[in-house]
Amino acid sequence: MQQTKQNLILKNGSVYTVDRDRHWAQAIAISGGKIVFVGSNEGVESFIESDSTVSDLGGKLVLPGFVDAHAHPSDSMDLVANISLHLLDSLKKYQQVIAEYVERHRESDFIRGSGWDNRLFPGLGPNKEILDALVPDRPISLVSYDGHSTWVNSITLERAQINKDTPDPDGGLIERDPETGEPNGTLRETAMQLVENVIPDYTISERKNALLAYMDMAARAGITLSHDAMLDAQSIAAFKELEAEGLLKMRFRGAILMEPDHEIENQITALLEKRSRNRHPYFKTNAAKIFVDGVVEGGTAYLLEPYEHKPAFSGEPIWGPDLLKEMAAGLDETNIQLHFHVIGDAATRITLDALEYARQKNGKRDSRHLITHLHLVAPEDIPRFKQLEIIGVPQPFWFSVGDYYRELALPYLGKERADSQYPMRSFIDAGVIMASSSDFPVTIPFDPVIAIQLGMTRSQLGLVPEDILWPEERATLEDMIASFTFNGAYANFLEEETGSLEVGKRADIVVLDRNLFDIPTTEIANTKVLLTLVDGEIVFRDSEFALYGD
Numbered sequence: 358m359q360q361t362k363q364n365l366i367l368k369n370g371s372v373y374t375v376d377r378d379r380h381w382a383q384a385i386a387i388s389g390g391k392i393v394f395v396g397s398n399e400g401v402e403s404f405i406e407s408d409s410t411v412s413d414l415g416g417k418l419v420l421p422g423f424v425d426a427h428a429h430p431s432d433s434m435d436l437v438a439n440i441s442l443h444l445l446d447s448l449k450k451y452q453q454v455i456a457e458y459v460e461r462h463r464e465s466d467f468i469r470g471s472g473w474d475n476r477l478f479p480g481l482g483p484n485k486e487i488l489d490a491l492v493p494d495r496p497i498s499l500v501s502y503d504g505h506s507t508w509v510n511s512i513t514l515e516r517a518q519i520n521k522d523t524p525d526p527d528g529g530l531i532e533r534d535p536e537t538g539e540p541n542g543t544l545r546e547t548a549m550q551l552v553e554n555v556i557p558d559y560t561i562s563e564r565k566n567a568l569l570a571y572m573d574m575a576a577r578a579g580i581t582l583s584h585d586a587m588l589d590a591q592s593i594a595a596f597k598e599l600e601a602e603g604l605l606k607m608r609f610r611g612a613i614l615m616e617p618d619h620e621i622e623n624q625i626t627a628l629l630e631k632r633s634r635n636r637h638p639y640f641k642t643n644a645a646k647i648f649v650d651g652v653v654e655g656g657t658a659y660l661l662e663p664y665e666h667k668p669a670f671s672g673e674p675i676w677g678p679d680l681l682k683e684m685a686a687g688l689d690e691t692n693i694q695l696h697f698h699v700i701g702d703a704a705t706r707i708t709l710d711a712l713e714y715a716r717q718k719n720g721k722r723d724s725r726h727l728i729t730h731l732h733l734v735a736p737e738d739i740p741r742f743k744q745l746e747i748i749g750v751p752q753p754f755w756f757s758v759g760d761y762y763r764e765l766a767l768p769y770l771g772k773e774r775a776d777s778q779y780p781m782r783s784f785i786d787a788g789v790i791m792a793s794s795s796d797f798p799v800t801i802p803f804d805p806v807i808a809i810q811l812g813m814t815r816s817q818l819g820l821v822p823e824d825i826l827w828p829e830e831r832a833t834l835e836d837m838i839a840s841f842t843f844n845g846a847y848a849n850f851l852e853e854e855t856g857s858l859e860v861g862k863r864a865d866i867v868v869l870d871r872n873l874f875d876i877p878t879t880e881i882a883n884t885k886v887l888l889t890l891v892d893g894e895i896v897f898r899d900s901e902f903a904l905y906g907d
């Protein structure tokens with residue numbers, strides 16, 4: 358972290374404040390980590406002292422720091438160590454990367470990694486024989502890029518005692534060869550836990566390195582606050598050590614997983630206890646994560662109408678509706694924020710029902726519950742978000758007609774539903790607060806400027822927008838920026854401190870190399886971050902960006 362002088366002055370910029378009236382300004386003065394002035398170039402002069410650091414922005418765009426309202430910073434281990442299959446686009450490349458890693462790690466007792474893509478394995482997931490050929494002698498476990506499946510070899514299955522006769526666990530699936538009934542090597546959802554004892558967990562120091570790497574990537578992307586959507590005891594320990602060492606350089610808020618097969622009361626007690634222990638301004642755990650269903654590509658999303666490829670099957674919820682109600686009401690009562698993973702339209706509906714029940718039981722309160730993904734939502738359910746004051750947490754990175762649409766959405770959901778994936782504008786028009794996010798490492802790269810463009814075009818980057826996913830759902834630039842700044846702060850109970858550029862707020866600020874309001878929409882994703890400030894401290898500065906008085 359570079360130490361700035363006490364006062365930092367940004368002048369001659371295009372400052373989009375994202376305050377209530379969405380005011381524009383020219384200059385900002387920062388002192389003691391806070392914004393002390395927002396206004397004109399003339400007005401800022403009186404804040405310039407002999408020891409101030411001053412930057413003339415030449416008209417560049419200044420925004421509040423970006424907020425990623427749903428990500429998995431504590432899940433970046435495989436990007437730093439282990440096997441990363443993220444961004445590879447063929448089985449052949451997977452085989453190469455695995456073979457090279459295995460060759461370099463002959464001493465390891467087991468091998469871990471992640472990032473494979475269901476799109477390369479339509480129908481059944483990848484099979485164990487592919488891995489047996491590469492790793493015959495040790496267990497290997499590779500988690501899919503979306504975190505909902507794991508791919509293992511024969512030795513892993515053997516040591517975990519998973520065979521033909523092993524029943525599927527509740528909420529999970531052991532995929533099997535259709536002829537022999539033998540497990541094929543792909544484990545979905547809760548079945549992933551069956552191999553936990555064979556493949557040991559990551560160490561705290563591996564986790565800390567991963568978080569440090571994440572913070573660097575986030576600072577480069579202009580992100581100053583991230584909601585870690587699934588913390589466990591080990592990742593919390595890693596955060597706490599970094600906190601104690603003074604190495605956290607951005608704000609984190611976090612959610613802790615609730616499990617349907619554990620006693621609800623005990624889980625609530627544990628959450629409350631963690632909440633009271635994690636109180637650092639840069640690391641608080643005030644939310645509970647609930648998986649209501651799985652994912653479309655795993656056939657685990659819970660739908661109102663059957664899947665296109667399985668006419669008698671609509672998926673199942675991970676939490677039954679009654680248990681979901683009981684849990685939601687219990688958490689809501691203790692002011693724990695609920696953060697629901699919801700994909701299918703039936704999952705959306707039972708989640709809304711559960712939150713309606715919680716409100717009836719506990720009364721109206723400032724609970725700011727979050728529903729993320731919102732892959733399929735029945736139009737009549739959208740106004741219920743506003744009524745119940747639920748915040749929508751979409752991933753606009755996914756708003757396009759691409760491989761996913763053609764290879765998974767069309768065959769699994771059929772054309773009508775494929776064309777109504779990921780509503781956005783309807784939510785905004787209904788007055789719902791939408792806080793955008795990446796779901797990193799599901800999405801890499803995770804720069805918000807990419808999602809701002811996709812939210813506006815709903816069409817793939819770099820192409821003339823011919824294929825537009827549900828054109829009516831395109832959002833405005835103003836709304837997309839708000840969804841990545843103020844709304845994200847609000848979704849984390851931080852709108853008094855950050856999320857807009859106003860006097861008295863913490864100086865969480867980003868400077869971009871071009872003004873998003875002056876360029877063609879199709880160029881927004883190419884925008885570079887020049888400067889990122891958290892609490893007035895420089896956490897990232899591009900080499901081209903000049904500061905005087907350094």
Ligand SMILES: [Zn+2]
Nearest residue numbers: 427428586796
């Ligand atoms: Zn997620």
